Amino acid sequence: MESKYNNKIIKWSKVATIFFILLVVFADAVGWTSARYICNVWARRDDQLAYTIFTIVYYAVTVLAYVVLISVYKLLANMSKDVVFDTKNTKLMSYIVFSLIGAGVAFAVLGLVWGESAFLALVAWFMALIVLSVKVVFDKAIVMKNDLDLTI
């Protein structure tokens, strides 16, 4: 019963991840226009420097979003195969943490032309902190599992 429930959660999480990957693909496809829209309407900037920084940060963040989403998808795939406390998963979590830190740095750079993006940087770093905490728990659990596996 519990396993069935967990499998359902994993299945729907995978579907949601694919949906988000498609959203990022769409964001990439219309990146040129949406970067200019955000720059003009949200940030109320009309100069070339702001537009260039917005475009670079926009595409850098979408690349990092791919890394995060693909890592999450692989993580969920491992969970569905009952590979939970494994170094493969902690490695994927490291990728997510580094990507979120990178996204935070990109948003902080964007803060030079649009101050409000500093909030996005804080959100990204906070998410990185949460994933890092989960990774530490997984690292401890892997050591405990290895000890238990070698207890006769």
Added chain:
Amino acid sequence: MAIIVNLDVMMAKRKISSGDLAEKVGITPANLSILKNQKAKAVRFSTLNDICKALDCQPGDILEYQED
């Protein structure tokens, strides 16, 4: 590891195979192999009790402390 498992010596003395001992103790041959090859991190008292019973020996006959 400073604790040495002399299980193979005791098994040779009692002329018992790994498969037979694993069956008598109630552990898998793979786990018995981990124990024999000094790979185990811990041994449960219950397992030690069963091994001593199967080999008719004392824990000291199987486990030995050696300084590094």
